[in-house]
Amino acid sequence: MAKPYDLDERISEYIKKSSPSKLVPQYQVGSKVKVRITRLVDFGAFVVTMDPFALSGLIHNRHIPKEQELHVGQVIEAKVKEVKEDNKIEFRLDENLTVHEAFADLEVLKEKLPDHSSKVKPPDETKEIIHFLSKEFGIISDESKKKVEEMVNEVGVFRFTLSMMKILPVFKRDLVYHFLKEVEQVRDSL
Incomplete structure (x- = not known):
């Protein structure tokens, strides 16, 4: 057979x-x-x-x-x-x-996508981050909001959020502590 x-x-x-x-x-x-x-x-x-x-x-x-x-x-x-x-x-x-083949396939797909700058971040995500920080720390100054927007635009939402979540558990929330740190810096510069 x-x-x-x-x-x-x-x-x-x-x-x-x-x-x-x-x-x-x-x-x-x-x-x-x-x-x-x-x-x-x-x-x-x-x-x-x-x-x-x-x-x-x-x-x-x-x-x-x-x-x-x-x-x-x-x-x-x-x-x-x-x-x-x-x-x-x-x-x-x-x-x-x-x-090489995988990236070549991705390049073909990328060409079909509309052109958007990778630096443009959805404003809602930045607003959500600022809202989260206001829940954690209270009032956030306009200067701090601007700094958050700059950092998110610089490193992206994912990396900013990841960094933020690593720091939050160990971050000292005592405002007096941070105020005294600022006083030390000003004092040392006099």
Whole structure:
């Protein structure tokens, strides 16, 4: 009895030999294709496309995430990495993008977004921070509000809030203490 992967390979070869070359699909690099795993080897997984052309290909180990388990007969979606001259295809699994490929994909998405300056912060978030500080400390001067806005614009809402939350538990809330610190600074400068 023939093994399933032998049968798949023989069918694939028959289709290739009997199909006119003009009918061979033109896969684009980066396009997603459903494939069935026909054989697992030390260096990767042999696959066949799930379309009428049943073209064979390979997913090399370096393009398979370590946590992903594959088995013969499994149908998965893979990305076309390269199409060879003999119509053999090299695939990769989407989760295993290289850093360069991931940033390239993000750049394409970024181009489609409306242009907004990264320094522009939603005024509501800054107001919420000021409101939070007024609950913690009472009255906040206009000078302090302006300083909060400047700091949020400089480092961003996330970093400002993170810094603020680290300091709050240990911060001395005694106004007299801070007043005396100011008096010391003025005294030392005289």
